[in-house]
Amino acid sequence: MRGRVILVAGAAGGLGRALAEELHRRGVRLGLMDLPGPALDDLTAALPGARAAPADITDAGALAAAYDTLGAALGPPDGALNAAGVLKTGPGLEMSPGTLRQTFEVNVTGAFAFSQAVARRMIDAKRQGAILHLSSVSSMVANPGYAAYSPSKAALSQMVRVLGREWAAEGLRVNAIGPSLVRTQMTRDALAAPEQRTAALALIPTGRFCEPEDLVGPAVMLLSDAGRYITGQTLHVDGGRTLV
Ligand SMILES: NC(=O)c1ccc[n+]([C@@H]2O[C@H](COP(=O)([O-])OP(=O)(O)OC[C@H]3O[C@@H](n4cnc5c(N)ncnc54)[C@H](O)[C@@H]3O)[C@@H](O)[C@H]2O)c1
Numbered sequence: 001m002r003g004r005v006i007l008v009a010g011a012a013g014g015l016g017r018a019l020a021e022e023l024h025r026r027g028v029r030l031g032l033m034d035l036p037g038p039a040l041d042d043l044t045a046a047l048p049g050a051r052a053a054p055a056d057i058t059d060a061g062a063l064a065a066a067y068d069t070l071g072a073a074l075g076p077p078d079g080a081l082n083a084a085g086v087l088k089t090g091p092g093l094e095m096s097p098g099t100l101r102q103t104f105e106v107n108v109t110g111a112f113a114f115s116q117a118v119a120r121r122m123i124d125a126k127r128q129g130a131i132l133h134l135s136s137v138s139s140m141v142a143n144p145g146y147a148a149y150s151p152s153k154a155a156l157s158q159m160v161r162v163l164g165r166e167w168a169a170e171g172l173r174v175n176a177i178g179p180s181l182v183r184t185q186m187t188r189d190a191l192a193a194p195e196q197r198t199a200a201l202a203l204i205p206t207g208r209f210c211e212p213e214d215l216v217g218p219a220v221m222l223l224s225d226a227g228r229y230i231t232g233q234t235l236h237v238d239g240g241r242t243l244v
Contacts, residue, residue: 001224002027004129005074007067009057009114010084012039014184015134018212019081019219024050026220031070031077033057034084057084057110067117076125079223080118082111082133087186089145100148107152112159115174119167128171132222133160135176135234137241153178157234164232173231175222180238182210205240 006023010016012034020030024047032047034040036054044052051073053066071077086106088099115131122129138146139153157176164174181200183191191197191209201209218237221227236242 001220003029004078005029005031005076006223007031007033007070007077007080007118009033009080009082009110010134011052012037012043013083013085014186015179015182015212015215016081016083017043019083019215020047020050022216022220023081023223029074031074033066033070057082057114058105060113063113063117067121071121076121076127077118077129078122078127079129080114080131081219081223082114082131084110084114085134085186087149089149089190090147091145092147095147100151103148103152104155107149108155108159111156115159115163119163119170119172122172123167123170130173130175130223130227131163132219133174133176135160135178137178137180137236137238139176139178139234140236140242141244160234161232168231173222173227175227175230175232176234177215177218177222178234178236178238178242179215180204180210180236180241182212182215184212203241203244204238205243208239210237210239 006028008020011020011032030050032050032052033055040052044050051070053069055062055066088103111133135157136153138150139157160174160176181187215237218235
């Protein structure tokens with residue numbers, strides 16, 4: 001991985017940051033993208049040599065400007081990690097169609113725009129490598145309250161299959177990791193309520209929640225040559241959650 005250029009979207013989030021820090025330790029040259037704010041500034045300051053370009057992945061103009069900034073600083077990418085995402089939950093009878101639209105806008109359309117822009121730059125520069133998304137066990141399991149998030153992650157995992165097939169001939173692999181619950185900003189409220197925490201834990205055969213560190217080995221494998229024959233897959237890193 002040393003010396004490779006990897007763009008990370010959602011870099012300032014719980015999982016994005018943990019994975020970016022690990023890639024940095026392995027000598028990866030990082031281009032960091034997230035919504036503008038102190039979390040992105042703080043991460044950039046903590047990772048010497050990393051470059052940052054704030055961008056909303058649902059905004060095509062902002063995305064293009066961010067790629068130009070990062071491309072000028074780092075050169076063309078060798079790969080990408082998309083850890084941007086949103087989770088909005090609520091009973092299906094009360095959820096507004098707008099909640100679905102906003103969720104799909106980030107988790108699916110944004111993921112597509114990010115992948116497409118990276119792939120174009122990699123193909124133009126004749127770079128071979130991997131694009132990795134963060135899907136979720138929710139792409140498979142049907143948790144109540146997840147009528148927006150679950151279908152967005154199912155769509156993302158299926159998009160990974162299509163793009164993996166389309167771009168294989170160009171030497172690009174496209175995969176996803178599907179974690180079960182990890183404590184981050186996104187899940188803080190859900191995990192704060194003891195009864196919800198106990199119910200969630202009861203559905204994980206290995207008997208503990210996922211930690212960001214559990215994702216490191218699978219992410220490095222899928223982003224590196226260790227995973228060179230793997231494409232179009234969602235690898236669930238979930239302590240067996242999808243077996244239940
Ligand atoms: N935490 C979990 O339990 C869990 C489990 C399975 C999957 N995931 C997925 O992993 C990914 C990371 O989740 P997390 O737990 O780190 O959440 P998080 O909320 O800590 O981080 C998400 C990041 O995405 C960024 N983001 C949101 N909308 C954006 C946009 N429009 N443009 C650019 N950036 C945007 C946020 O600013 C934030 O930094 C998400 O796709 C999430 O669905 C998380």
